[in-house]
Amino acid sequence: MIEPLSVTASIVGITAPALHGIRLLINDVQSIKDAPEAIRALEDHLHRVSLAVSSLQAIDPREWEYLGSNVTDEVESTVRFCTASCDRFRLDLQRWTRHSPDGGFSWQDRAKMGFMKQGPIKSMQGHLQTCQIAINSVVGIATLYVREITFAVQTTDTQLAQVTETLKTLNTLDDARREVDMVRQLQEEQIALTWSRKLLDEIIAKLQEDPASRASGEKSGEKQGYSAQVTLEARPPAFRLALATGLSAGSLLAANE
Known part of the structure; x- marks a missing residue:
């Protein structure tokens, strides 16, 4: 049987950096003036996954005990995966906009973002959506x-x-x-x-x-x-x-x- 309090502490320990990383990426996206629609859509996905990750902190220790170690281990893996994805994409975004200082958006970066980087952006949206659905399912089941x-x-x-x-x-x-x-x-x-x-x-x-x-x-x-x-x-x-x-x-x- 798992220790509910230790699991709760572990969940808080991984959700805090995840929420911080998501917030940093949201700030970077919001700082881009006249960003392409794909980037603006990404911001909505980030807000949704942020709410999902935050909801994990509200799960009662007893509910983690009901879910068992198998589910809690996968929750931790999913949150870490989300954190790593946000960190990597943030670095990519900074590299893609290196010709656009002070929140501007140069024509070089706009062209690159509009044509060459659609695949990575859509892939990131898919990662965020998958994490959001998986985490929300845990919260729903625990509550149920x-x-x-x-x-x-x-x-x-x-x-x-x-x-x-x-x-x-x-x-x-x-x-x-x-x-x-x-x-x-x-x-x-x-x-x-x-x-x-x-x-x-x-x-x-x-x-x-x-x-x-x-x-x-x-x-x-x-x-x-x-x-x-x-x-x-x-x-x-x-x-x-x-x-x-x-x-x-x-x-x-x-x-x-």
């Missing part, structure tokens, strides 16, 4: 985990308390005033709610296990764990993160079956 499970636990506890209190009230009445069918029905409901509460505890415990531990107990899980590892290693961090969050969501669904 806690929100849905917490709501289910609270609802079950409330219903169980109400049934228990009603049974206590009925038990204080004499036999003539008690309705046997109602008592039996309430007792059955109490048993069902108790089992439902136990199931929720098992789901929470299962989510808190490391993904590798969850897979080791089932033959199919072992096979899936191996194939997932091969697939994850072969793809960029953002794609691996999307796959990892998908597997975690599947674990939740499997636990509810």
